[in-house]
Amino acid sequence: MLQPILHKLHNQRIVLASGSPRRQEILRNIGLKFEVITSKFEENFDKSLFSSPVDYVNETAKEKTLEVANRLQGPGCPDIIIGADTVVSLGEKILEKPQDKNDAFTMLSSLSGKSHTVYTGMVILTKTDKQSKHPFDILQFHEATDVVFGELTPEIIHGYIETGEPMDKAGGYGIQALGGTLVQEIRGDYYNVVGFPLHHFCKQFLKLYAK
Amino acid sequence: MLQPILHKLHNQRIVLASGSPRRQEILRNIGLKFEVITSKFEENFDKSLFSSPVDYVNETAKEKTLEVANRLQGPGCPDIIIGADTVVSLGEKILEKPQDKNDAFTMLSSLSGKSHTVYTGMVILTKTDKQSKHPFDILQFHEATDVVFGELTPEIIHGYIETGEPMDKAGGYGIQALGGTLVQEIRGDYYNVVGFPLHHFCKQFLKLYAK
Numbered sequence: 211m212l213q214p215i216l217h218k219l220h221n222q223r224i225v226l227a228s229g230s231p232r233r234q235e236i237l238r239n240i241g242l243k244f245e246v247i248t249s250k251f252e253e254n255f256d257k258s259l260f261s262s263p264v265d266y267v268n269e270t271a272k273e274k275t276l277e278v279a280n281r282l283q284g285p286g287c288p289d290i291i292i293g294a295d296t297v298v299s300l301g302e303k304i305l306e307k308p309q310d311k312n313d314a315f316t317m318l319s320s321l322s323g324k325s326h327t328v329y330t331g332m333v334i335l336t337k338t339d340k341q342s343k344h345p346f347d348i349l350q351f352h353e354a355t356d357v358v359f360g361e362l363t364p365e366i367i368h369g370y371i372e373t374g375e376p377m378d379k380a381g382g383y384g385i386q387a388l389g390g391t392l393v394q395e396i397r398g399d400y401y402n403v404v405g406f407p408l409h410h411f412c413k414q415f416l417k418l419y420a421k
Numbered sequence: 422m423l424q425p426i427l428h429k430l431h432n433q434r435i436v437l438a439s440g441s442p443r444r445q446e447i448l449r450n451i452g453l454k455f456e457v458i459t460s461k462f463e464e465n466f467d468k469s470l471f472s473s474p475v476d477y478v479n480e481t482a483k484e485k486t487l488e489v490a491n492r493l494q495g496p497g498c499p500d501i502i503i504g505a506d507t508v509v510s511l512g513e514k515i516l517e518k519p520q521d522k523n524d525a526f527t528m529l530s531s532l533s534g535k536s537h538t539v540y541t542g543m544v545i546l547t548k549t550d551k552q553s554k555h556p557f558d559i560l561q562f563h564e565a566t567d568v569v570f571g572e573l574t575p576e577i578i579h580g581y582i583e584t585g586e587p588m589d590k591a592g593g594y595g596i597q598a599l600g601g602t603l604v605q606e607i608r609g610d611y612y613n614v615v616g617f618p619l620h621h622f623c624k625q626f627l628k629l630y631a632k
Contacts, residue, residue, distance in 0.1 A: 211573075211602035213580025240602055360620055362422075366627075369424025390612060391422035391451055391623045400611040401601060409571055412602045416577075 211412040212240060215419040219243070223286070227278035227293040232386065236406045237292075249293065251277040263299040263329050268352055271295035271331030279335055283345055291335040291346070296405045298381030300326045305381040314371050315364075317382040318392075322362040326381070328355045328403045332411060336418060351414060353407030355398030357385070362392060422623040423451060426630040430454070434497070438489035438504040443597065447617045448503075458493070460485040460504065474510040474540050479563055482506035482542030490546050494556055502546040502557070507616045509592030511537040516592040525582050526575075528593040529603075533573040537592070539566050539614045543622060547629060562625060564618030566609030568596070573603060 219242070226237060229248035237244060251274045260266040275293025282288055298305045300320060308314035330353050335346040375389060376382040383389030385396075385403045401408035430453070437448060440459035448455060462485045471477040486504025493499055509516045511531060519525035541564050546557035586600060587593040594600030596607075596614045612619035 211571075211577050211581065211599075213584060214576045240599060360422075360624060365425045366422050370422065373424065385611075388422075388451060390619055392620070393610070394620050395609050396611060397608050398606050399604070400596075400607060408601055409603070409605050413571060 211409075212242070212415060215416060216241060218419050222289040224290045224292070225278065225282065225288040227275045227291055230294075230405055232404050233294060233406045236401055236404065236408060240408070240412070244292070245288075247278050247282070249274040249277045250281075253295075257304055262302060263297050263304050263327070264331070264352055264354070266304065267295050267297045267329045267331035268350060269331075271333050271352075272348070272350065275333040275335060279346055287337060287345060289337050291333075292411075293333040293335075294330055294406060296328060296330040296380070296402075298326060298328050300324075307378060307380055308376055308382045311371050311377075314376040314382045315367055318362065318367045318370065318376065319364075321359045321381070321383075321392075322367070323359060325356050325358045328357060328381075329353070330402050330405060330407050332407060332414075334411075334414065334418065349414060349418065351410060353399055353402045353410045355396055355400070355402040357393055357403055358395040358397075359392050360394040366392075422620075423453070423626060426627060427452060429630050433500040435501045435503070436489065436493065436499040438486045438502055441505075441616055443615050444505060444617045447612055447615065447619060451619070451623070455503070456499075458489050460488045461492075462488040464506070468515055473513065474508050474515050474538070475542070475563055475565070477515065478506050478508045478540045478542035479561060480542075482544050482563075483559070483561065486544040486546060490557055498548060498556060500548050502544075503622075504544040504546075505541055505617060507539060507541040507591070507613075509537060509539050511535075518589055518591055519587055519593045522582050522588075525587040525593045526578055529573065529578045529581065529587065530575075532570045532592070532594075533578070534570060536567050536569045539568060539592075540564070541613050541616060541618050543618060543625075545622075545625065545629065560625060560629065562621060564610055564613045564621045566607055566611070566613040568604055568614055569606040569608075570603050571605040577603075 224244040226244045226246050227249050271293050279291050308317050332351050334349040399407050435455040437455045437457050438460045482504050490502050543562050545560040610618050
């Protein structure tokens with residue numbers, strides 16, 4: 211989808227402000243050339259202060275991206291900085307990485323046979339042309355995908371936990387790996403569940419460069 | 422999801438009757454050990470003789486799988502043979518691989534801003550224990566996933582065609598590659614669009630071995 215503008219990006223310095231190997235792979239697969247500079251922003255917002263998972267994920271994505279932008283200001287400053295944050299939420303509750311196997315069991319049991327939602331907040335910073343107080347223009351958007359799990363028996367959940375996969379994953383599963391077997395259906399962008407809303411990102415990126 | 426039965430499969434000879442590298446990758450990723458024996462069945466059914474894309478895909482999957490089964494009968498016969506066929510359909514019309522760039526343009530234009538459906542017919546053959554005329558029991562099922570494309574400009578479609586990706590793909594796109602950027606939303610199993618309905622397959626496979 212980005213082919214019409216790829217030639218305009220050749221001499222641009224593009225930074226992805228995310229250490230997630232999955233995000234890097236998705237972006238690399240669509241032919242974008244970029245550097246990775248991981249944000250040092252500590253994701254320690256008090257979730258109870260946000261009115262919804264969307265507000266939380268948008269604010270975290272913004273702070274993660276601005277932290278990288280602040281460090282890179284000045285000579286050689288990037289033309290584009292891309293940042294993202296993804297959360298898994300069941301109703302209004304955000305599910306973190308499981309703390310231990312028991313926690314993983316409770317978490318996966320709560321998802322069994324039900325629909326939950328994955329939200330990604332996205333930020334695209336573009337260098338302002340003009341002499342401005344603010345070195346970047348900010349574009350923000352988010353994407354939501356509903357994920358429906360099949361009915362999981364305790365045996366299936368224990369078997370999955372024993373593979374070790376759930377422990378470092380928000381919500382306790384990875385759709386791009388063994389966790390994909392648990393997912394009966396999604397409604398929305400698959401890549402958003404992996405952590406990067408590919409179609410929405412391309413649409414916004416195209417708009418920026420069609421100018 | 423298959424962890425509870427993986428130990429029962431250790432001494433089984435499992436054959437995947439499909440040359441699709443994507444199906445092989447999906448099955449390998451969930452920890453199944455299998456051989457690949459590609460079907461020699463010529464997929465030349467007259468599509469107009471079938472009342473729906475589902476009937477067509479089920480029949481093709483069955484014939485592809487039985488062709489492999491017939492060749493492998495006798496001593497050392499596999500315990501399990503897995504076969505599949507996938508079609509992309511817009512309404513009742515099955516979309517093939519594009520014949521040339523013009524055809525690809527017409528096809529992708531017809532998908533722009535609309536929903537189409539990807540069907541996979543699945544067959545699992547299991548060796549009968551008893552002395553039977555039929556060496557295999559047949560289990561058949563299918564899965565449907567709706568895929569919604571974003572609105573695509575002629576420029577976006579031409580750019581995608583120039584990458585060369587559409588030419589060897591039914592429907593003219595690959596969701597697991599650059600074509601993923603075109604997809605706004607899916608409703609159903611993502612892996613079914615890639616060619617293998619992972620969750621449904623695991624559910625049926627678990628049932629077979631829970632016996």
